[in-house]
Amino acid sequence: MTLKNTQPYTTNRDRLSCDLLVAGAGVVGLWTARLAAARGLNVIVLDARAAGSGASGGLLGALMPHMPERWNPKKQFQFEALASLENEVRKLEAETGLGCGYRRCGRIIPLIKPHHRDLAVERIEAAENVWDSAQTGYAWAVSDSPEEAGWPDAASGPNGFVHETLSARVSPRNYMAALKASLDSKARIVESDGLLSFEDRSARVTTASGTPIDAGHIVLAAGHETFELLGRLTGRPPADYGKPVKGQTALLDADIDADLPLVFSDGTYVVPHAAGTVAVGSTSETDFEDGHGTDEKLDDVIAKASRLCPALEGARVLERWAGLRPKAVRRDPMIGVVPGCKRTTVATGGFKITFGIAHKMAACALDFALDDQCPSLPESFTIDAHLR
Ligand SMILES: Cc1cc2nc3c(=O)[nH]c(=O)nc-3n(C[C@H](O)[C@H](O)[C@H](O)COP(=O)(O)OP(=O)(O)OC[C@H]3O[C@@H](n4cnc5c(N)ncnc54)[C@H](O)[C@@H]3O)c2cc1C
Known part of the structure; x- marks a missing residue:
């Protein structure tokens, strides 16, 4: 498929035209636009609100690998993404002069029950193999106490602690700002104007403000709202594709060392950031009911995190934030050309791990837009697998 137009964002009377239209300026949409612009395509990114105003505008930014046993193509995809992200972030920072708050900080997991320790010990060898520790240096180790006293509390791991060195963290907002800045003069970002309707046959798009756009191809990267757009395009119920899952987080002013590892225990994340x-x-x-309000559930998370890491006790809460993660129907990301709609590709559903894999999701979406295929995509990420 050839998408190349002759002129960037050509305007014919009031009509815009581009090679690739990306709906959604979250981390997936901005990466898609960045990679497409690097390949010489004329790109328009539409966001119904503002770039980074969706789930990508949060606070946490944990980049954690899947467990190293029962390795499969999905885990390999994520591993390759996590391993390559540092370099991608460094390039982005060099290009834009903006820091992304990225650090390969590692992760500590307290081992609560005796069988957790047995499993953790079995994982040492599994990690060595699948993470190729000899080459990459990423390691999974088990110890009786945390390396840094009190981070987390020794009592949180009655059966010891895992310390792995592959996990990292990024500042979601700084990362989004750098991605957006990297598109300056390379793509057109239109904010406060979402994709309203579109027709796959002609790839003719109308925005909420009524602007018509002719696009060579459309990538739907509108986070959880992609499911609604897919429903409109195909006539299926949006829930066939996926649903939003709300999450609440807080940012604390704890005066702790920004180089400490992130801590993950029983679903609670504690992620040290800068300053x-x-x-x-x-x-x-x-x-x-309210996808963006915070409540006592967040108070519980803060209390749990403070028990885990007593250094957080009494820390001032700088911000409380809630957002909606896109969870595709089978939990894995959903990427590919929409069946029966050859000019429309979807890229969403990264759920809880999107920050670590968005650049690879975007590369696959672009492969679909340009070549109708992406051989490196795990089968479980395909739309067919989700709809099966
Ligand atoms: C509380 C919380 C904590 C999280 N923690 C982590 C974490 O630690 N690590 C991690 O990897 N992930 C984490 N996630 C998940 C991650 O944030 C999301 O999976 C990711 O940001 C999704 O990115 P996206 O680009 O697919 O969607 P979004 O960031 O939601 O972007 C979609 C964009 O599309 C726009 N849009 C919607 N409709 C339209 C339309 N019709 N036309 C044009 N634009 C439209 C929206 O305005 C929005 O800007 C967390 C999520 C939450 C909520």
């Missing part, structure tokens, strides 16, 4: 701040999270709510 002594620590993000804690997050809830996972499938039933909610």
Whole structure:
């Protein structure tokens, strides 16, 4: 498929035209636009609100690998993404002069029950193999106490602690700002104007403000709202594709060392960021009335995080934040050309791990837009697998 137009964002009377239209300026949409612009395509990114105003505008930014046993293509995809992200972030920072708050900080997991320790010990060898520790240096180790006294509390791991060195963290907002800045003069970002309607046959798009756009191809990267757009395009119920899952997080001013590892225990994340701040999270709510309000569930998360890491006790809460994660129907990301719609590709559903894999999700979406295929995509990420 050839998408190349002759002129960037050509305007014919009031009609815009581009090679690729990306709906949604979250981390997935901005990466898609960045990679497409690097390949010489004329790109328009539409966001119904503002770039980074969706789930990507949060606070946590944990980049954690899947467990190293029962390795499969999905885990390999995520591993390759996590391993390559540092370099991608460094390039982005060099290009834009903006820091992304990235640090390969590692992760500590307290081992609560005796069988957790047995499993953790079995994982040492599994990690060595699948993470190729000899080459990469990423390691999984088990010890009786945390390396840094009190981080987390020794009592949180009665059966010891895992310390792995592959996990990292990024500042979601700084990362989004750098991604957006990297598109300056390379793509057109239109904010406060969402994709309203579109026709796959002609790839003719109308925005909420009524602007018509002719696009060679459309990538739907509108986070959880992609499911609604897919429903409109295909006539299927949006829930066939996926649903939003609400999460609440907080940013604390804890005056702690920004180089400390992130801590993950029983669904609670404690993620040290720059300038002594620590993000804690997050809830996972499938039933909610207000997708963006915070409540006592977040208080519980803060209390749990403070028990885990007593250095957080009494820390000032700088911000409370809630957002909606896109969870595709089978939990994995959903990427590919929409069946029966050859000019429309979807890229969403990264759920809880999107920050670590968005650049690879975007590369696959672009492969679909340009070549109708992406051989490196795990089968479980395909739309067919989700709809099966
Ligand atoms: C509380 C919480 C904590 C999280 N923690 C982590 C974490 O630690 N690590 C991690 O990897 N992930 C984490 N996630 C998940 C991650 O934030 C999301 O999976 C990711 O940001 C989704 O990115 P996206 O680009 O797919 O969607 P979004 O960031 O939601 O972007 C979608 C964009 O599309 C726009 N849009 C919507 N409709 C339209 C339309 N019709 N036309 C044009 N634009 C439209 C929206 O305005 C929005 O800007 C967390 C999520 C939450 C809520």
